[in-house]
Amino acid sequence: MQATQGYSENHLIGSLSFGSVYRGTLNDGRDVAVKVFNLQNHNAFKSFDVECEVLRNLGHQNLCKVIRTCSNPDFKALVLEYMSNGSLEKWLYSDDCLLDILQIINIMTDVALCIGISAL
Numbered sequence: 620m621q622a623t624q625g626y627s628e629n630h631l632i633g634s635l636s637f638g639s640v641y642r643g644t645l646n647d648g649r650d651v652a653v654k655v656f657n658l659q660n661h662n663a664f665k666s667f668d669v670e671c672e673v674l675r676n677l678g679h680q681n682l683c684k685v686i687r688t689c690s691n692p693d694f695k696a697l698v699l700e701y702m703s704n705g706s707l708e709k710w711l712y713s714d715d716c717l718l719d720i721l722q723i724i725n726i727m728t729d730v731a732l733c734i735g736i737s738a739l
Contacts, residue, residue, distance in 0.1 A: 622698075626639070626655060638660075645686075656696065664695070707726070
């Protein structure tokens with residue numbers, strides 16, 4: 620909460636179906652992304668559990684790292700390493716960000732390796 624100045628709108632990076640993501644700075648100077656789950660959405664509980672499980676089990680150099688999880692019956696959040704280049708979704712689907720074919724193949728290979736599928 621302190622890192623995002625009380626989840627200020629000025630720190631809002633984006634809104635998702637199960638919550639919001641804020642940019643913050645920890646006391647040690649590290650930039651983080653804080654994903655706060657909207658517990659009014661019943662599926663947010665399951666989404667939090669699934670994301671924790673997936674991020675715990677998948678270790679890959681290009682996945683953002685979980686710094687801390689915050690969980691109690693009334694609040695759930697993930698504190699993640701901040702990715703300054705933006706999200707993969709932005710790079711794949713935005714008209715402002717263009718990837719060449721080699722970059723796209725590298726992303727596909729990394730995803731396949733993450734989920735245990737053999738590359739070509």
